[in-house]
Amino acid sequence: MTDVRDSGTPQPDAPPGGPVRRALVRLLPTRPEGTPLHPVTPWRRAWAPIAALAAAGLHNVEQAGRWLTELSLGWLALGLLVVVPAAAVYGFLSWWCTSYLVTETELRIRTGLLFRRTAHLRLDRIQAVDVRRPLLARAVGVAGLTLDLVGTDSKDQLAYLGEDEAVALRAELLALAAGMAPQTARHAGEAPAARLLRVRPRTQLAAVALRGSFWVAVVGSLVAPGVLYAVTGSVFALLALLVPALSLAGRTTFGRLLTEYDWTVDDSPDGLRIDRGLLGREHATIPPGRVQAVRVREPLLWRRLGWVRVELEVAGMGKEKGGTLLPVADRAAAAEVLARVLPGVDLAAAAAAAARGPRRARLGAPVLWRAFAHGTTDAVFVARSGLLERRTVLVPHAKVQSVRLRQGPWHRSLSLASVAVDNGAGGTAHARLRDADEAHALLLAQADRSRTGRRTARAERWLT
Amino acid sequence: MSSAPHTTAETAGTAHAPHEGEWRGVDRALLRMRRLLVCGPLLLAGAAAAAVLWATAGAWTLLALVPWTAAAWAWGALARNWRSWRYAERADDLLIEHGVLWRRLTVVPYGRMQLVEVTSGPLQRRYGLARLQLHTAAATTDAAVRGLTPPEAQRLRDRLTELGETRSAGL
Numbered sequence: 249m250t251d252v253r254d255s256g257t258p259q260p261d262a263p264p265g266g267p268v269r270r271a272l273v274r275l276l277p278t279r280p281e282g283t284p285l286h287p288v289t290p291w292r293r294a295w296a297p298i299a300a301l302a303a304a305g306l307h308n309v310e311q312a313g314r315w316l317t318e319l320s321l322g323w324l325a326l327g328l329l330v331v332v333p334a335a336a337v338y339g340f341l342s343w344w345c346t347s348y349l350v351t352e353t354e355l356r357i358r359t360g361l362l363f364r365r366t367a368h369l370r371l372d373r374i375q376a377v378d379v380r381r382p383l384l385a386r387a388v389g390v391a392g393l394t395l396d397l398v399g400t401d402s403k404d405q406l407a408y409l410g411e412d413e414a415v416a417l418r419a420e421l422l423a424l425a426a427g428m429a430p431q432t433a434r435h436a437g438e439a440p441a442a443r444l445l446r447v448r449p450r451t452q453l454a455a456v457a458l459r460g461s462f463w464v465a466v467v468g469s470l471v472a473p474g475v476l477y478a479v480t481g482s483v484f485a486l487l488a489l490l491v492p493a494l495s496l497a498g499r500t501t502f503g504r505l506l507t508e509y510d511w512t513v514d515d516s517p518d519g520l521r522i523d524r525g526l527l528g529r530e531h532a533t534i535p536p537g538r539v540q541a542v543r544v545r546e547p548l549l550w551r552r553l554g555w556v557r558v559e560l561e562v563a564g565m566g567k568e569k570g571g572t573l574l575p576v577a578d579r580a581a582a583a584e585v586l587a588r589v590l591p592g593v594d595l596a597a598a599a600a601a602a603a604r605g606p607r608r609a610r611l612g613a614p615v616l617w618r619a620f621a622h623g624t625t626d627a628v629f630v631a632r633s634g635l636l637e638r639r640t641v642l643v644p645h646a647k648v649q650s651v652r653l654r655q656g657p658w659h660r661s662l663s664l665a666s667v668a669v670d671n672g673a674g675g676t677a678h679a680r681l682r683d684a685d686e687a688h689a690l691l692l693a694q695a696d697r698s699r700t701g702r703r704t705a706r707a708e709r710w711l712t
Numbered sequence: 713m714s715s716a717p718h719t720t721a722e723t724a725g726t727a728h729a730p731h732e733g734e735w736r737g738v739d740r741a742l743l744r745m746r747r748l749l750v751c752g753p754l755l756l757a758g759a760a761a762a763a764v765l766w767a768t769a770g771a772w773t774l775l776a777l778v779p780w781t782a783a784a785w786a787w788g789a790l791a792r793n794w795r796s797w798r799y800a801e802r803a804d805d806l807l808i809e810h811g812v813l814w815r816r817l818t819v820v821p822y823g824r825m826q827l828v829e830v831t832s833g834p835l836q837r838r839y840g841l842a843r844l845q846l847h848t849a850a851a852t853t854d855a856a857v858r859g860l861t862p863p864e865a866q867r868l869r870d871r872l873t874e875l876g877e878t879r880s881a882g883l
Contacts, residue, residue, distance in 0.1 A: 695804075699805070
């Protein structure tokens with residue numbers, strides 16, 4: 249990995265323009281090789297010092313107010329004359345020193361004016377490239393790229409690029425990662441995508457309103473402060489509880505609505521693409537073959553409508569970070585999308601396969617036992633739990649890492665046992681309170697199924 | 713120092729037994745070590761309590777029986793626990809079973825093993841013991857075999873690594 253920038257040679261091709269411009273450019277630090285980011289970027293960077301100033305002002309409002317009154321207009325103007333150009337120059341220079349370069353094997357990102365940072369991202373390690381369009385960026389017509397690499401927790405970002413440039417670069421990176429020749433990859437263009445599903449805003453609103461957590465949030469944030477007010481009669485105490493309660497309720501319900509608004513799922517050769525968000529649009533790609541398990545959630549009030557929420561556990565993304573595949577959809581649509589993520593998996597068949605344990609399981613878990621169910625199909629291990637919100641976990645046989653049987657003294661006296669199936673994303677599916685003999689047979693049979701499942705599984709490729 | 717590991721061959725066919733191969737128990741030195749660690753302090757505590765109580769409070773000396781009873785119970789319980797530890801190498805996976813009251817049976821396919829680790833502390837080395845730990849991509853997999861003799865641990869480690877390579881599968 250040779251570092252071209254540090255070779256110290258000045259730009260061989262002098263920039264066009266008059267002698268003044270050339271002289272100016274000579275004054276600047278050597279521009280790193282590669283393509284610069286979008287010229288809007290410095291404005292984002294200029295936020296940092298201004299925000300720091302504002303935060304300092306907010307931190308002690310009184311003092312800032314006194315200063316402001318004491319400061320004469322002249323001083324204020326002078327301050328602005330110094331701060332604004334300084335921020336502009338800083339922003340410009342940091343933009344000047346940032347660039348990216350796509351080579352055959354790597355994406356190199358260089359940043360930093362004083363403290364230089366060079367990130368070399370190996371293309372064959374790229375798991376997903378996502379296009380982000382926050383609200384302000386959408387207004388200006390730029391987009392950021394988020395690069396997800398295997399085995400790294402932090403995601404590298406490339407912000408901002410022109411919208412077209414971002415989409416083209418994403419396509420090029422994915423084509424290169426798939427092993428295309430660099431010359432053809434540059435013009436590969438976005439892989440064609442077919443719309444699979446779009447969640448209508450009306451459905452989305454209804455889904456949020458029908459969730460138990462929504463009512464808990466609403467009632468909690470209204471009743472608890474009300475009771476407090478009735479008891480103490482203090483407005484201050486009321487506000488002290490009401491404001492955080494409302495903000496929490498808002499974040500859990502409306503925050504979710506904002507980020508999951510207008511959810512669309514497209515099928516493309518590099519995986520399922522998800523676009524979502526009301527204000528800022530987020531774009532994510534789910535690489536097929538990395539999905540380790542699927543969780544299907546059915547809150548109590550959704551069940552009558554046949555709605556489900558589908559979440560994924562993806563390798564290398566942690567237990568919870570795998571994310572949502574569908575915020576809300578009816579069963580048939582969910583089954584169709586799910587079949588793309590896990591080929592050969594039939595949601596209806598999986599749900600039908602799940603059966604309750606023996607009746608004596610009620611002694612093991614008095615009420616909950618009704619919710620526990622388990623079954624297997626040719627493709628997946630199915631485990632269900634949850635009385636109010638029904639959760640069904642599907643683990644493809646080929647993704648099973650280990651199988652465990654557990655039996656405590658009480659369960660042994662009832663001749664019951666539980667089987668746990670671990671997947672590669674760190675999640676576990678539990679088939680609880682099964683008949684002990686059945687559990688033993690299940691343990692060994694699951695090991696066999698997983699072995700044959702692995703043999704017949706397609707080669708591990710996230711780009712096909 | 714160490715006796716030969718006891719082996720209980722079970723016939724294949726029932727759901728409880730591995731289809732092929734046989735269960736192997738762990739080294740008896742593990743039982744001796746645990747008995748020393750658990751019963752030794754209990755017996756000493758009982759003796760100390762008996763001495764102090766005899767000198768001070770006469771009939772209360774019988775209280776010293778409590779740690780001694782505990783030691784006697786632990787003596788048997790440790791033996792049962794030691795007998796419960798066993799593992800079986802099948803063609804494609806490793807089975808590990810342990811626990812008397814809380815029974816655990818874990819199946820780890822060879823192709824899923826990411827790392828095989830053999831550890832041995834100072835006391836374990838004194839008793840000629842080693843512990844084999846298997847790691848898969850799932851952090852929840854708790855697959856460990858205690859009380860192996862170092863040669864057996866090495867043999868198992870090498871075999872598992874070799875099998876893991878030939879049967880390796882992606883995530």
